Amino acid sequence: xxxxxxxxxxxxxxxxxxxxxxxxxxxxxxxxxxxxxxxxxxxxxxxxxxxxxxxxxxxxxxxxxxxxxxxxxxxxxxxxxxxxxxxxxxxxxxxxxxxxxxxxxxxxxxxxxxxxxxxxxxxxxxxxxxxxxxxxxxxxxxxxxxxxxxxxxxxxxxxxxxxxxxxxxxxxxxxxxxxxxxxxxxxxxxxxxxxxxxxxxxxxxxxxxxxxxxxxxxxxxxxxxxxxxxxxxxxxxxxxxxxxxxxxxxxxxxxxxxxxxxxxxxxxxxxxxxxxxxxxxxxxxxxxxxxxxxxxxxxxxxxxxxxxxxxxxxxxxxxxxxxxxxxxxxxxxxxxxxxxxxxxxxxxxxxxxxxxxxxxxxxxxxxxxxxxxxxxxxxxxxxxxxxxxxxxxxxxxxxxxxxxxxxxxxxxxxxxxxxxxxxxxxxxxxxxxxxxxxxxxxxxxxxxxxxxxxxxxxxxxxxxxxxxxxxxxxxxxxxxxxxxxxxxxxxxxxxxxxxxxxxxxxxxxxxxxxxxx
Numbered sequence: 001x002x003x004x005x006x007x008x009x010x011x012x013x014x015x016x017x018x019x020x021x022x023x024x025x026x027x028x029x030x031x032x033x034x035x036x037x038x039x040x041x042x043x044x045x046x047x048x049x050x051x052x053x054x055x056x057x058x059x060x061x062x063x064x065x066x067x068x069x070x071x072x073x074x075x076x077x078x079x080x081x082x083x084x085x086x087x088x089x090x091x092x093x094x095x096x097x098x099x100x101x102x103x104x105x106x107x108x109x110x111x112x113x114x115x116x117x118x119x120x121x122x123x124x125x126x127x128x129x130x131x132x133x134x135x136x137x138x139x140x141x142x143x144x145x146x147x148x149x150x151x152x153x154x155x156x157x158x159x160x161x162x163x164x165x166x167x168x169x170x171x172x173x174x175x176x177x178x179x180x181x182x183x184x185x186x187x188x189x190x191x192x193x194x195x196x197x198x199x200x201x202x203x204x205x206x207x208x209x210x211x212x213x214x215x216x217x218x219x220x221x222x223x224x225x226x227x228x229x230x231x232x233x234x235x236x237x238x239x240x241x242x243x244x245x246x247x248x249x250x251x252x253x254x255x256x257x258x259x260x261x262x263x264x265x266x267x268x269x270x271x272x273x274x275x276x277x278x279x280x281x282x283x284x285x286x287x288x289x290x291x292x293x294x295x296x297x298x299x300x301x302x303x304x305x306x307x308x309x310x311x312x313x314x315x316x317x318x319x320x321x322x323x324x325x326x327x328x329x330x331x332x333x334x335x336x337x338x339x340x341x342x343x344x345x346x347x348x349x350x351x352x353x354x355x356x357x358x359x360x361x362x363x364x365x366x367x368x369x370x371x372x373x374x375x376x377x378x379x380x381x382x383x384x385x386x387x388x389x390x391x392x393x394x395x396x397x398x399x400x401x402x403x404x405x406x407x408x409x410x411x412x413x414x415x416x417x418x419x420x421x422x423x424x425x426x427x428x429x430x431x432x433x434x435x436x437x438x439x440x441x442x443x444x445x446x447x448x449x450x451x452x453x454x455x456x457x458x459x460x461x462x463x464x465x466x467x468x469x470x471x472x473x474x475x476x477x478x479x480x481x482x483x484x485x486x487x488x489x490x491x492x493x494x495x496x497x498x499x500x501x502x503x504x505x506x507x508x509x510x511x512x513x514x515x516x517x
Contacts, residue, residue: 030058031056031057031058031131032057032058032129032130032131033054033055033056033058033059033060033061033096033099033128033130033131034054034055034056034057034130034131034132034135035052035053035054035055035060035071035096035122035123035128035130035136036052036053036054036055036122036132036135036136037050037051037052037120037121037122037135037136037137037138038051038052038053038102038138039051039104039138040118040119040120040138040139040140040142041140041142042112042142042143042144043106045111045146046111046112046113046144046145046146047106047107047108047110047111047112048075048106048107048110048112048118048120048142049104049105049106049107050073050090050104050105050107050120050138051102051103051104051105052073052090052091052096052102052103052104052105052122053096053100053101053102054096054097054098054099054100054101054102055099055100055131055132055135056099056100056131057099057131058099058131059097059098059099060096060097060098060101060128061128062097062431062456062458062459063425063429063430063431064087064096064123064127064128065087065088065091065094065431066086066088066429066430066431066432067086067088067089067432068086068420068422068432069127069429069431069432070086070087070088070127070431071086071087071122071123071124071125071127071128072084072085072086072087072122072123072124072125073085073086073087073090073105073120073121073122074120074121074124075107075118075119075120075121076118076119076121077116077117077118078116078117079117082118083107083109083110087122087123090103090105091103091105110241111144111146111148111241112142112144112146113144113145113146113148114143114144114145115141115142115143116141116142117139117140117141117142118139118140118141118142119137119138119139119140120137120138120139121136121137122136122137123136124136124137146174147172147173147174148172148173148174148241148242148243149170149172149174149175149176149177149214149239149242149243150170150171150172150242150243150244150247151168151169151170151171151172151176151186151211151236151239151242151248152168152169152170152171152244152247152248153166153167153168153234153235153236153247153248153249153250154167154168154169154171154247154250155167155250156232156233156234156250156251156252158254158255158258159221161224162224162227162255162257162258163221163222163223163224163226164190164221164222164226164232164234165219165220165221165222166188166205166219166220166221166222166234167217167218167219168205168206168211168217168218168219168220168236169211169215169216169217169218170211170212170213170214170215170216170217171214171215171243171247172214172242172243173214173243174214175212175213175214176211176212176239176240177240178209178212179240180202180238180239180240181202181203181206181209181212182203183201183203184201185201185202185203185238186201186202186203186236186237186238186239186240187199187200187201187202187236187237187238188200188201188202188205188220188234188235188236188237189234189235189236189237189302190222190226190232190233190234191231191232191233191234191235191251192226192227192228192231192232192297193228193229193230193231193232194231194233195297196297196300196302196303197226197296197297197300198226198296198297198299198300198301199300199301199302200220200222202236202239205218205220206218206220225296226296227254227258227260228254228259228260229254229259229260229261230253230254230259231251231252231253231254232251232252232254233249233250233251233252234249234250234251235248235249236248236249265292265293265294265295265362266290266291266292266362266364267288267289267290267291267292267293267294267333267362267363267364268288268289268290268363268364268365268368269286269287269288269289269294269305269330269356269358269360269363269369270286270287270288270289270356270365270368270369271284271285271286271354271355271356271368271369271370271371272285272286272287272336272368272371273285273338273371274352274354274371274372274373274375275373275375276346276375276376276377277340279345279379280345280346280347280377280378280379281340281341281342281344281345281346282309282340282341282344282346282352282354282375283338283339283340283341284307284324284338284339284341284354285336285337285338285339286307286324286325286330286336286337286339286356287330287334287335287336288330288331288332288333288334288335288336289333289334289365289368290333290334291333292333292362293331293332293333294330294331294360295360295362297360298321298330298331298358298360299321299322299325299328299331300322301320301322304320304321304322305320305321305356305357305358305359305360306318306319306320306321306356306357306358307319307321307324307339307354307355307356307357308354308355308357309341309352309353309354309355310352310353310355311350311351311352312350312351313351313353316352317341317343317344318357321356321358324337324339325337325339344474345377345379345381345474346375346377346379347377347378347379347381347474348376348377348378349374349375349376350374350375350376351372351373351374351375352372352373352374352375353370353371353372354370354371355369355370356369356370357369379407380405380406380407381405381406381407381474381475381476382403382405382406382407382408382409382410382447382472382475382476383403383404383405383406383475383476383477383480384401384402384403384404384405384409384413384419384444384469384472384475384481385401385402385403385404385469385477385480385481386399386400386401386467386468386469386480386481386482386483387400387401387402387450387480387483388400388483389465389467389483389484389485390485391485391487391488391491392454394457395457395460395488395490395491396454396455396456396457396459397423397454397455397459397465397467397485398452398453398454398455399421399438399452399453399455399467400450400451400452400453401438401439401444401450401451401453401469402444402448402449402450402451403444403445403446403447403448403449403450404447404476404480405447405475405476406447406476407447408445408446408447409442409444409445409472410473411445412473413435413471413472413473414435414436414439414442414445415436416434416436417434418434418435418436418471419434419435419469419470419471419472419473420432420433420434420435420469420470420471421433421434421435421438421453421467421468421469421470422467422468422469422470423455423459423465423466423467424464424465424466424467424468424484425459425460425461425465426461426462426463426464426465427464427466430459430461431459432470433455435469438451438453439451439453460487460491460493461487461492461493462487462492462493462494463486463487463492464484464485464486464487465484465485465487466482466483466484466485467482467483467484468481468482469481469482
C-alpha cells in the first residue's frame with residue numbers, strides 16, 4: 001500500500017517542478033559583452049592614446065569587426081567632432097573578442113596641441129547589445145606641446161632674367177612628413193596680378209627635400225613664362241599639421257624692369273565633335289580656333305576650365321582641362337584634342353551634352369562651348385551574379401558567384417577596398433568580405449567564370465541568410481547581385497549569430513528523496 005503524501009509536500013514538489021520548467025531556458029541565454037573606454041592619455045609625441053576593454057561576461061560578436069557597418073571609436077575635442085575609426089581598425093587583433101580583453105590604440109595622424117578636453121566613445125550608435133551601456137565614453141583634459149614642422153615662404157625675389165625665386169624654410173622644430181613631397185600632396189600655388197596661374201608640387205619645388213628637416217632651406221626658381229604686370233604671389237597648401245599657417249603665403253610687387261604689359265589674349269575654345277567609340281565610351285573633340293594661344297591659367301589643376309557632361313539633362317561627370325588635354329595641344333591656335341572617357345561605357349540611347357565650363361577672360365565665342373548629340377550603343381559588360389547559396393555538413397554557407405556577362409570584370413574590383421560581399425543574418429548586417437578574399441584567384445573574372453566561396457563557421461542564423469555583392473561598377477544587371485536562402489533545420493541557431501556554447505544540462509537526480517513504500 002502506497003504511503004500517504006501530505007498536501008504540503010505536494011505543493012513543494014509542484015513548486016520545484018515549475019521552477020525547473022520555467023527557469024531552465026535562462027541557462028541557455030548568451031551572456032552579453034561590455035565595451036568600455038578605460039583610459040585616455042597622450043604619449044610623448046602628443047598623440048591621443050585610448051584604451052578599451054571588454055568587461056564581459058560575454059564574448060564580443062564577430063559582426064562587431066565589420067569594416068563597413070561595425071561599431072566605431074569616435075572622438076570629440078572641446079565638444080566638436082574629432083575623427084572616428086571602425087573597431088575593426090582600432091582592434092585589428094580582435095583582443096576585445098574575449099571577456100577581459102583589452103586593446104590600447106594610438107591615433108597617429110594628428111598631434112594634440114594646447115589643453116583641450118578630449119572625449120572617446122566606443123559604439124556610440126549602440127550597434128552591440130551590452131551588459132552596461134553607461135561606460136562607453138570617457139573624457140579627459142589633456143595637455144601637450146608637440147614638436148611640429150613649419151614650412152614658410154620667407155621671401156620672393158627675382159633673378160636677372162626676371163624669373164620669380166621663392167625662398168622656403170622649415171622654421172619649425174620637427175621634420176616635415178615625407179608624404180608632403182609626394183605628387184598629390186603639398187603644392188605651391190602661384191597668382192599673377194591676383195589671378196590663379198597654376199601650381200607646382202612641393203616635390204618639384206624641392207626635389208632634394210632640403211626643407212625636410214628643421215632649419216632646412218630651398219630656393220625654387222619659377223618658369224620664365226610666369227610673368228605679371230603688378231604683383232606675384234605664392235601660397236603653400238596641403239602641408240598637414242604645422243606650428244603656424246600664417247607664413248605659408250607671400251605676395252610682392254613686380255620690379256619695374258620685370259613688369260609685362262601684354263594685351264589680354266583672344267582665343268576661341270569650342271566643342272567640335274561628340275560620339276561613342278567601338279567600346280561604347282564617350283569621345284569628345286575640342287579645338288582652339290584662335291587667334292591667340294590659351295593662357296597658362298587654362299591648365300591650372302584646381303581652378304582651370306573643365307569639360308562637363310550631361311545625360312538626358314542630368315550631370316554625367318566632369319574633368320579639368322588639364323586632364324582632358326594633358327599634352328596641352330589646345331594651347332596653340334588651331335590646336336585640337338580628342339579625349340575618350342575611359343571609366344564608364346555608354347549603354348542604351350540618350351541625349352548627351354559636353355560643355356566647356358570656364359571663367360577665362362578672352363574666349364571670344366561662348367556659343368560653341370557646348371554640343372549635344374543623341375548617342376546609342378550596347379556595350380559588352382560583365383555581370384557578376386550570386387547564383388546559389390548552399391550549406392555544408394558543418395552548416396557553413398557556400399555562396400556561388402558567376403560572371404553571367406559578356407565581358408571580364410575589371411581588375412579594380414579585386415583590389416582591397418574595391419568590391420565586397422555583404423552578409424545578412426536574419427536580415428541583420430553580419431559583416432562583409434572583400435571580393436579579393438572571396439575569389440583570390442579571380443576565377444569569376446572572365447565571362448562564364450565561377451567561384452564557390454565557403455563562409456566562416458562563425459556566421460550562423462536562425463532562419464535566413466542573405467548575401468549581396470557591392471561596388472562592382474557598371475554591369476549588365478544589378479538585380480542578381482543579391483540572394484537569400486532559408487537555413488536548413490539542422491543548422492538553425494536559437495538566436496542567430498555565432499552559435500552559443502552548449503549549456504550545462506539540468507540535474508537528473510530527483511528533486512526530493514524517493515518515496516518509501
